[in-house]
Amino acid sequence: MSTSSGFLLPDIAEQTTAGFWEGTARGELLVQACDSCGARRMPPRPMCPVCRSTAVRWEPTSGRGTIWSFIVPHPPLLRAYSELAPYNVIVVALEEDPSIRFVGNLLASPDGEINEIDPATIRIGEPVRVVFQPIEDVALPRWVRA
Ligand SMILES: [Zn+2]
DSSP: OBOTTSOBOOOTTOTTTHHHHHHHHTTOOEEEEETTTOOEESSOOSSOTTTOOOOEEEEEOOSEEEEEEEEOOOSSOOHHHHTTOSOOEEEEEETTEEEEEEEEOEESSTTOOTTSSOGGGOOTTOEEEEEEEEETTEEEEEEEEO
8 A cells, every 4th residue: 555655565454464564573574374284375365275274374484585587667656666766676486485476676785775776787596585674664575685
């Protein structure tokens, strides 16, 4: 949802995803897993696509992965983002389960901005690790080179 700053931020109280955001607030990158068959899934959703169970648990991850893909968003962009363009959006495949992927931004440093990295230097397969940036009431997962 859009916020007063103009950035798109998640509803951290939404029932299905709240556990994920509670994890990021503690500095943990969690992934939802089925409490019946163990299948991991991302993004979080109420029902297991494998066995249809609604029993869920949250599993910690290494917070490490590799860049699976990336883009450079082009206009039209929301104002808050157009002021930062050009910036990158990366898709990270999780180290311990590459079928689990996270969308975020590659930063030069944990407290950096999303436009610090020259997108021309980003390479598919680069190792990265998660960092958490506080933005309003959300600890947003972002990524730095590992
Ligand atoms: Zn299941």
